[in-house]
Amino acid sequence: MRTEVPSQHEITRAWHVIDANEAVLGRVASRAAMLLMGKHKPIYTPSLDAGDHVIIINAAKVKLTGGKENQKLYRRHTGYPGGLIETGARKMRETRPARMIELAVSGMLPKTKLGKQMYRKLKVYAGEHHPHQAQKPTPLAI
Numbered sequence: 231m232r233t234e235v236p237s238q239h240e241i242t243r244a245w246h247v248i249d250a251n252e253a254v255l256g257r258v259a260s261r262a263a264m265l266l267m268g269k270h271k272p273i274y275t276p277s278l279d280a281g282d283h284v285i286i287i288n289a290a291k292v293k294l295t296g297g298k299e300n301q302k303l304y305r306r307h308t309g310y311p312g313g314l315i316e317t318g319a320r321k322m323r324e325t326r327p328a329r330m331i332e333l334a335v336s337g338m339l340p341k342t343k344l345g346k347q348m349y350r351k352l353k354v355y356a357g358e359h360h361p362h363q364a365q366k367p368t369p370l371a372i
Contacts, residue, residue: 236273236280243351244282245367247360250331251288253372254295259334261372262286266339266348279344283351285367290327290356294319304333328354 246265250258264270268280294302302319322330331354339345353362 234273235275236278241268241273241278241280245285245362245365246282247285247287247367247369248372249288249358249369250286250292250372251358252291252293255292255330255334257372258286258292259331259338261370262331262335262352263338265370266335266351277344279347281348281351283362283365283367284353285360285362286328286331286352286354287358287360288356289331289354290323292327292331304330327356 248258248262262284265284266281268274268278268282271280273280299319304317304319304322306315306317307313308315317325319330332352335352336345336349339348353360
């Protein structure tokens with residue numbers, strides 16, 4: 231028996247909309263990561279990008295469970311000595327709410343060139359409006 235590997239022109243990419251209003255951050259991110267990787271399709275192959283495009287709206291209204299709103303820290307480094315910058319989840323939600331979801335989803339994707347290619351198909355918006363109506367995205371419930 232042969233294993234069928236799809237070629238690039240056989241892969242069809244759909245568009246999905248996930249509403250993050252009052253949804254838990256981890257559940258939204260894991261669902262989006264599965265769609266971006268293409269794990270929901272029967273033609274899934276780990277070495278190919280067979281995933282779909284994902285649009286996440288209402289990122290500013292995503293919910294954090296437990297005490298994460300006050301305790302969770304987002305860390306980045308400037309590259310200079312002593313350049314560690316820590317930002318709390320509450321401050322991140324006020325300044326860049328879409329970044330919270332982007333970081334959660336990117337952490338669930340492969341850390342390779344293929345993972346970066348998958349990440350480019352993710353679109354996150356803080357509000358409920360997005361400019362991708364022409365692609366006719368299908369809404370998904372979380």
